[in-house]
Amino acid sequence: MAVTKEEKFEEGRRASGAATPPEGGWGWMIVASCFLATICIRAVTRCVSMFFVEFQLHFEKDYSSTAWIHSLIDSTTMLCAPLGGFLGNHLSCRATVIMGGLLSSTGLVLSSFASSLEHLYISLGIVTGLGFALSYTPAIAMVGRYFNERKALAYGIALSGTGIGTFILAPAVQLLIEYYSWRGALLVLGGFVSNLCVCGALMRPLEPRGCERMLENNMGNLEKDGIAVNTKTLSRCHSFCLESREEFGFLMLPDFLILSVSLLFLAYGCSAPLVYLVPYSLSVGVGHQQAAFLMSIFGVSGIVGNITFGWITDRKCLKKYRMLSYMVAIGLEGLCCMFVPLLHSFSLLVPFSVFYGYFDGAYVALIPVVTSDVVGSTYLTSALGVVYFLHAIPYLISPPIGGCLVDSTGNYTATFFLSGASFMFSSAVLASALLVRRCRRSKSNSTAHLSPNHITAAASQQGII
Template identity: 25%
Template structure:
């Protein structure tokens, strides 16, 4: 059985040599599926457990809007200051996924994937449990925003990358299945959250969510593992010189712009549709359509990347996301175009999340995948605070439908910037249009 651990000389090479070395290694391993050396049921269990973690972490984050709407309409009705503070909770959750990525990636590699995920699950459940006793929005910011956000940040990076370490030929498909849990989580947990809020109230809905997070997460923890783990590595082993490589820097820039752009349409498209005369129920259905499309694309794009190349698929997805905001969004004033926009945006952006860990693996190899992805995720945390807040400022007070053109153009521009960086990164590998990269 071949070890994935680099020797000491490989660790201390320059960033450029390191990246070139890993490209060669990966291209040679693509001819045979080395993952066949591992028990297939172990590999499948890892993918399934990562899927569950994505459902619990990102599914609850996506479903926050349901709880926010209930709190604004029933608990804090007539208190605009408190209602406005609720909007920060979702941003803190989203920020936590990325901000703690560097810490999570390092701890996963130098400590244990399984133990780190268990700690993350405990913190997630604790955040929900403590939130059930809160009475003020600022308290919810600390519990659901900061504490729950920390928990999701600890499990997101390891469970996004663990399945990729078990596969070579089907790495894209395995990663796509794992990260499809984000969209599936939104589809399952959002209606469950609304049901619990209506039947049990805010307090018990949070306590029940803490229970199923702890139970399902603990079971999934048992199966999270990687084929090999170098226990001699420490936090000091990370090669910061990788940032000097143009491909690594371009990928960090891509993630920055994607993080800024991704959540904005989900946050503002419903308000745009309502301003055009649709009901809030229709707008929520259209967002659900985008989530379904996103889940499907993670499987299809992950699968197709194994055949057309990771960077080729990345370029096409980012171009699709740009067009959906610049070309489709401004004209999605009716239900028909709304459905088209939802499907197109969900599909193109969902595929990106299946490709992100594959791009990191192509850059720096699978044995350092968690730490490299974690560093890039922390860069993306800065982008989170640039997306929706800037879009909200563009709309002004009161929000007027004519200003949504500026928001769609702004969001499309962020996706377009990511597209050009991806195109630049691809040309660094090959300038041949039809080559598999």
């Protein structure tokens, strides 16, 4: 019987000698570290939208030009995600997260001295975004290394930091802007983001894998026997082992390719609504504090979505439906976007923030889970780097395109409608792939149950033979 590409890949993954996830212990400290990291990275990135109106008024620019700031920080974070994964694999997750913390904190501090939008493009968009990229991928991948059976719940708790951070930081940032101006607020955020260094310090790696463990054991045995160790030979063997891991073999898996196409549309849809929620709220007469409160509601709902979907999809009876849960969350997220132009008051925007935040938290928590289900935990760091890399271009172009639509139409209808359509198409791509697979599976099963005599008789009846 022929062995499929997925089966060959899985055999190689099992043979790589990955350390067994401890399912707890220090793993919960890794979850706590990732939780704080997502606050410092994703929640702070979301709160950059709180500065949108301030930047626009101070530099006297249009929507499209100002939107490039948020686009750059988001797209740089995702564009450089493979670099974070690479350094996390070959240097260490701990060192990579600490480097990212230092770089992103420096970028925010430099942004507080900006004298033009171009300055912010570089300091806030590129420097801070690069720092976030170095920290984000290794921090998330570490959770997958420490958990397997309770992976979805662990990711749900860890990634709920985005929602909790948004809930706390949105009104806090608004107060900082009011009391210290946008420059002072960026300076304070720069100090806050330096906590990524603390997160990195807590990320203790698991035991060495595969041939690395073998080399260490051999060195210990040789030292005990009093035999000199040829370090040059060992280093060559070590390099050979690193090169033979085939870290990116998952790129040829059909499941991963389909997931990648879906992620491109998902990334386009999820960026613009966050950027334009506050400006849209202000345009329909909602006050600044109420607009900030909408972001807080969005954050709290995201927490509930993170944890509930993580807990539910960890149940044994539901584990095989993780992809389906992910698809449903994306589709309902798009449906929420479609209704935004009909909401013209704070009381109507509150339910939107609740539902949009809930489904946002649900699919965000499931992205690393479904990715791990496809490629395995051994290659999760590299796979997440590619997954977040795919977000880069959509994140870059989505807010400016939304800004151009606002500038040309004078309203936000087209912007939110396009985002909603992207969400729903992303879900449709996965649904189509699942349907095609199910049809092929049922056809192969029905063929397998037919004996040669049955096939000959059926063919004779139809006049084939």
